[in-house]
Amino acid sequence: MPEIFHQRHPAIVRVTHWLITLSFLALLLTGVEILISHPRFYWGEIGNVNTRPLFTLPIPSSRDTVPTGYGYVLPDQNGWSRYLHFEAAWVAVLTGLLYVAFGFSKGHFRRNLLPAPSDLSPTMLANDIARHLRFGPPSDDEAWSYNVLQRLTYLLVIFVLFPLVIWTGLALSPAIEGTFPALVTILGGRQSARTIHFFVTIFLVLFLLIHVVMVYLAGFRKRVGAMIVGRLPKAVERL
Amino acid sequence: MNKISRRKLITAGLAGAAGAAGLAVAANLAKRYGLIPPDAGVLYGPGETLTYAAQRLLSRHSLAREFARSEISKDPFANEVDPLGVEFNRLQDGAFVDWRLAVDGMVARPASFSLAELKSLPHSTQITFIACEEGWSYIAEWKGVPLAHVLNLVGALPQARYIVYRSIQPDWWDSIDMADALHPQTLLTLGMNGSELPVPFGGPLRLRVPRQLGYKNVKYITSLTATDSLKRFGKGLGSSAPEGGYAWYAGI
Numbered sequence: 001m002p003e004i005f006h007q008r009h010p011a012i013v014r015v016t017h018w019l020i021t022l023s024f025l026a027l028l029l030t031g032v033e034i035l036i037s038h039p040r041f042y043w044g045e046i047g048n049v050n051t052r053p054l055f056t057l058p059i060p061s062s063r064d065t066v067p068t069g070y071g072y073v074l075p076d077q078n079g080w081s082r083y084l085h086f087e088a089a090w091v092a093v094l095t096g097l098l099y100v101a102f103g104f105s106k107g108h109f110r111r112n113l114l115p116a117p118s119d120l121s122p123t124m125l126a127n128d129i130a131r132h133l134r135f136g137p138p139s140d141d142e143a144w145s146y147n148v149l150q151r152l153t154y155l156l157v158i159f160v161l162f163p164l165v166i167w168t169g170l171a172l173s174p175a176i177e178g179t180f181p182a183l184v185t186i187l188g189g190r191q192s193a194r195t196i197h198f199f200v201t202i203f204l205v206l207f208l209l210i211h212v213v214m215v216y217l218a219g220f221r222k223r224v225g226a227m228i229v230g231r232l233p234k235a236v237e238r239l
Numbered sequence: 240m241n242k243i244s245r246r247k248l249i250t251a252g253l254a255g256a257a258g259a260a261g262l263a264v265a266a267n268l269a270k271r272y273g274l275i276p277p278d279a280g281v282l283y284g285p286g287e288t289l290t291y292a293a294q295r296l297l298s299r300h301s302l303a304r305e306f307a308r309s310e311i312s313k314d315p316f317a318n319e320v321d322p323l324g325v326e327f328n329r330l331q332d333g334a335f336v337d338w339r340l341a342v343d344g345m346v347a348r349p350a351s352f353s354l355a356e357l358k359s360l361p362h363s364t365q366i367t368f369i370a371c372e373e374g375w376s377y378i379a380e381w382k383g384v385p386l387a388h389v390l391n392l393v394g395a396l397p398q399a400r401y402i403v404y405r406s407i408q409p410d411w412w413d414s415i416d417m418a419d420a421l422h423p424q425t426l427l428t429l430g431m432n433g434s435e436l437p438v439p440f441g442g443p444l445r446l447r448v449p450r451q452l453g454y455k456n457v458k459y460i461t462s463l464t465a466t467d468s469l470k471r472f473g474k475g476l477g478s479s480a481p482e483g484g485y486a487w488y489a490g491i
Contacts, residue, residue, distance in 0.1 A: 038374035045306070046368060048316035048375035063373060065319055078372060079484025080283070086491065087286025174370060175450045175490030179298040190368065190376055 008144065008226040013108065016099040017227055019091060024204070026088035031201060033081035036074055037062045041198060045189035054195060089169060096162060103158075112146060113155055119148040138218045143232055150214075153207065161204050168197035273400060273416060277469045277477030278487040291488045298490070299418050303449035306366045311432060312377035317439035320458070327407050327459065335443040340427070344403070344464035347394030354443055358429060360384045360392075365424055371453040372489065379440075380433065381447050383426035390420065390465070399465035403472055404446050407459040413478035414469055414487075415448055415455065424449050427460065452489035454480060 009017075039057040040047070047053065049066060060070040062077065103109040118124065128149050138147070146154065170176050171183045171193035187193045215223045226232050269275050274292035278284065323331075330338050335354055343349040363385055370376035386402070395402075402420040405412040419425055426447040429436055436442035441458030448455045469477045477487035 034372075034374070038371075040375075045310060046312050046376050046378050048312075048371075048377050050314040050316045050377075051312070065316075079486075082372060082491075083281070083283030083287065083484075083486055086290055086486075087283045090286050090289050172370075173294075173491040174303065174452060175294045175298045175301070178303045178450055179301040181304050184304070190370065194374055 007230060008232045009230050010108070011230060012099070012102045014227055014230055016095050016102075019095040020099070023088040023092040023095065024208070026084055027092065028201070028205065030081035030085040030088065033062075033077040034085060035198070036060070037076065037078050038066060039068070040066065041195045042191035043188065043195060044191055047191040089166075093166060100158070113151050113158075115148045115151045124148065135217060142218070143222070157204070157207055161200055161207070165197060165200040165204065168193045168200065172197065276488050277414075277475065278481040281476070281481060287486055287488065290491065294490050295418060298450070301450070303365075303367050303424050306368070306378050308366065308380070310378050311366060311380055315377040315379055315440070316375065317437070318371065318453070320439060321408060323408065323459065331438065338443055338461075340444060340460060341462040342389065342393045343462070344466050345396040345399040346390075346465050347396065350393050352389070354429065357384055357427060357444070361388060363423070363426065365426070365449065367424065367447075367449040369447075369449070369453050369456060372485070379431050381426055381428050382430035383428035383447065385423055386425045386427055386446070387421045387423065389427060389463070395465045398467045400467050401465075401469055401477070403464040403466060403469070404457055404460055405462045406457050407461050410479055411457060412473070413455055413457050413480065414472070415451075419448055419450065422450065450490055452491065454485065455489045
């Protein structure tokens with residue numbers, strides 16, 4: 001019987017993609033739970049309800065010690081949230097390391113994520129950005145290969161945002177900071193690390209939203225199918 | 240085809256067996272070197288075990304960061320304290336002269352110390368932050384007797400692996416391993432920012448464990464017990480924290 005599918009994503013990319021997805025969602029949910037116990041952010045080494053915040057999120061809190069202006073206190077979910085946050089962090093970090101090792105050793109980054117120099121010319125970039133802003137449909141070859149904006153975004157997520165969120169997370173561990181104080185001092189202090197951790201998370205959530213919208217525009221079933229079983233139907237012709 | 244699947248099967252079988260054996264060896268070694276936390280059996284035990292084991296391997300002897308005098312928080316936040324009870328009020332009315340710290344368990348010479356006796360022991364001071372699991376923190380100068388010194392005085396036995404400590408607040412107790420108990424910055428704290436430790440901050444006696452979060456720094460300490468196992472204490476999870484859903488190890 002003739003092959004009716006073509007290989008798209010290697011198994012390791014698919015498995016690590018979904019493991020990272022799961023652990024990221026767990027980290028996000030538990031991160032929000034931990035955050036509402038103190039929805040105030042500071043800069044520098046210290047910060048508490050007696051010091052001036054850099055900014056405060058206009059949301060209720062799960063602690064009655066935090067002045068929020070709301071007349072009620074949310075239930076405390078920090079216990080399981082903290083347990084799950086760190087467990088999911090381990091899954092994310094170990095999976096990420098596996099993916100990065102694969103990406104370098106098998107040429108995945110070089111072949112699939114590094115943009116061709118010609119694609120980086122201002123005209124090409126401007127064209128691609130304009131096409132994205134018009135929500136234009138992807139070209140057929142984009143079913144088989146990432147476009148330049150996709151490549152740049154994925155590189156940013158893999159090599160900037162994820163390392164930063166892991167770094168700032170580690171900087172919040174009192175035992176790790178004793179061993180590697182520079183993790184904290186470079187960032188300007190413990191509370192700065194916490195604030196950066198929050199902002200990097202915002203960028204990761206933005207990425208997730210745009211990513212899901214793009215997948216939807218490109219054909220949700222086909223794209224998600226390719227990320228699960230690794231193949232695309234032959235109808236999406238390989239160029 | 241057949242040959243390949245058989246070879247694959249044998250390879251997978253061997254790899255599986257090697258993996259299982261490796262895990263068993265790792266688990267045994269981890270247990271022997273004290274890398275398994277007492278709440279390893281709870282739902283999130285695997286993540287907790289990885290964190291605790293990694294940090295014990297990486298940071299067993301590391302020191303918490305110390306700060307300059309100018310960085311001490313001018314208006315530290317004590318957090319709320321539940322009503323401290325009749326017994327605490329009676330002791331406070333007597334200026335804490337009757338406050339006792341009992342030390343027992345796996346020690347050669349069980350003892351009980353008054354605050355005056357503790358104050359006569361060698362002191363150490365440190366300017367360190369205390370960080371709450373909620374996210375806030377402050378920096379203070381803490382003064383107290385290194386726990387290691389007291390454990391030395393009572394002759395803690397070599398087989399002791401944990402120190403259990405209890406608050407005068409009912410049902411509030413915790414424990415640390417010997418890496419933290421013998422750590423030079425772990426203090427039976429009697430003073431803060433140049434004066435007596437104020438009651439809202441845990442006075443007259445608080446255990447400072449600066450390499451762990453605030454909730455391990457239990458206030459109003461009345462007793463210490465050296466033990467080789469935490470099974471007999473509470474639900475056997477190492478402290479009242481896991482019984483309320485929080486991790487035993489808070490070095491995160």
